[in-house]
Amino acid sequence: GQNIDQPTEMTATEGAIVQINCTYQTSGFNGLFWYQQHAGEAPTFLSYNVLDGLEEKGRFSSFLSRSKGYSYLLLKELQMKDSASYLCAVNSGAGSYQLTFGKGTKLSVIP
Amino acid sequence: GAVVSQHPSRVICKSGTSVKIECRSLDFQATTMFWYRQFPKQSLMLMATSNEGSKATYEQGVEKDKFLINHASLTLSTLTVTSAHPEDSSFYICSALRASDSYEQYFGPGTRLTVT
Numbered sequence: 001g002q003n004i005d006q007p008t009e010m011t012a013t014e015g016a017i018v019q020i021n022c023t024y025q026t027s028g029f030n031g032l033f034w035y036q037q038h039a040g041e042a043p044t045f046l047s048y049n050v051l052d053g054l055e056e057k058g059r060f061s062s063f064l065s066r067s068k069g070y071s072y073l074l075l076k077e078l079q080m081k082d083s084a085s086y087l088c089a090v091n092s093g094a095g096s097y098q099l100t101f102g103k104g105t106k107l108s109v110i111p
Numbered sequence: 112g113a114v115v116s117q118h119p120s121r122v123i124c125k126s127g128t129s130v131k132i133e134c135r136s137l138d139f140q141a142t143t144m145f146w147y148r149q150f151p152k153q154s155l156m157l158m159a160t161s162n163e164g165s166k167a168t169y170e171q172g173v174e175k176d177k178f179l180i181n182h183a184s185l186t187l188s189t190l191t192v193t194s195a196h197p198e199d200s201s202f203y204i205c206s207a208l209r210a211s212d213s214y215e216q217y218f219g220p221g222t223r224l225t226v227t
Binding site for chain 2: 031033035040041042043044045048050087091097098099100101102103104
């Protein structure tokens with residue numbers, strides 16, 4: 001089966017840096033995604049990693065190590081609006097496209 | 112950017128009735144659309160994958176006769192919850208895969224279904 005683990009909740013201070021980890025064990029791997037989801041809303045795309053290394057996009061960065069089945073999302077200069085759930089998802093389809101989502105990490109940013 | 116709409120955003124129905132949810136890609140053609148269900152404080156669970164003009168592929172445990180999916184065009188997919196029960200109350204989210212870049216799913220805003 002597919003298994004994606006990430007912490008349930010995290011709290012960080014406004015202006016700080018926070019790292020959200022994700023480990024995965026899937027039957028296949030065709031890329032890893034991070035999504036942001038505010039309560040009652042649909043997820044919005046943050047990042048995509050298919051090769052090992054760091055992808056940087058503004059205040060958000062995402063890292064992937066395929067050999068370790070590990071990724072992290074790094075959020076810098078935290079703002080109150082960053083309070084949301086962050087979902088790690090793996091495309092595990094072999095020849096097809098199939099996303100498996102983790103349960104999400106609820107991040108609370110405090111003043 | 113790529114925009115996906117869903118209609119309705121919220122619906123309340125009585126037990127035993129059917130509800131149709133529409134998912135549209137507004138400014139792109141979607142080769143594939145996905146339907147997810149999300150219960151409170153849970154992650155998104157894929158229900159089915161639909162390709163335009165062909166039958167949907169349902170995930171294990173999802174009843175295809177209860178959750179009818181029609182993908183009639185490259186911009187529209189519908190999910191019909193038939194004979195709804197209170198346990199079907201959930202947040203239903205569709206997403207679309209754009210033909211020109213096949214790695215990113217674009218999500219609709221979701222539909223909150225409440226069955227009384």
